[in-house]
Amino acid sequence: MSLRLGDIAPDFNAETTEGPISFHSWLGTGWGVLFSHPADYTPVCTTELGKLANLKEEFTKRNVKVAAISVDSVESHNGWIKDINETQSTTVNFPIIGDPEAKVATLYDMIHPNASDKFTVRSVFIIGPDKKIKLIISYPASTGRNFVELLRVIDSLQLTANYGVATPADWKDGQDVVIVPAIKDEEATTKFPKGFTKIKPYLRMTPQPNK
Numbered sequence: 001m002s003l004r005l006g007d008i009a010p011d012f013n014a015e016t017t018e019g020p021i022s023f024h025s026w027l028g029t030g031w032g033v034l035f036s037h038p039a040d041y042t043p044v045c046t047t048e049l050g051k052l053a054n055l056k057e058e059f060t061k062r063n064v065k066v067a068a069i070s071v072d073s074v075e076s077h078n079g080w081i082k083d084i085n086e087t088q089s090t091t092v093n094f095p096i097i098g099d100p101e102a103k104v105a106t107l108y109d110m111i112h113p114n115a116s117d118k119f120t121v122r123s124v125f126i127i128g129p130d131k132k133i134k135l136i137i138s139y140p141a142s143t144g145r146n147f148v149e150l151l152r153v154i155d156s157l158q159l160t161a162n163y164g165v166a167t168p169a170d171w172k173d174g175q176d177v178v179i180v181p182a183i184k185d186e187e188a189t190t191k192f193p194k195g196f197t198k199i200k201p202y203l204r205m206t207p208q209p210n211k
């Protein structure tokens, strides 16, 4: 059965380009992103992993570890990393999991047989400190992902976890956020000292609490 939001991210042991990992221990007490790409030595994947390497600091700042995976060996990943570094002007600075037998890919349902019976699609799992899955997205092989959008989602998830607020459509860091319906007006008054605007009884906006 496929994984759903709120499920515990399955634990696994695997070889990676940074040595063996036991996934849950490797995540520790922080957040994690596990993302699959179809295959090593392919053009879109090369740009994606390069982009992520260049943005890695932004993930680290948010206490998020990142790991890539495909159904290739660690030896293959290590060879490809040289090309990524050369062509994307970067240094790959996160582990790439070797999964030649597709054990982890199967555990996470990353192979979608009607898209490809052999390769993983571009799956993304964001995992919270409680090891629960907070986001799942799947992109086709032909579309490279937007890693800045992933950072935006992480900012939203962390605001929800830390302040009990939600974020509206197209929200960007620094803009007003939404007070969730579970918080009554009286509680909102003390919880959000910057105040809030009640547009409708169910639509209340407040300045971003951590700004």
Ligand code: BEZ
Residues within 6 Å of the ligand: 038, 039, 042, 043, 044, 045, 046, 141, 142
């Ligand atoms: C790519 O990464 O460029 C790619 C991989 C598989 C299918 C299509 C594109």
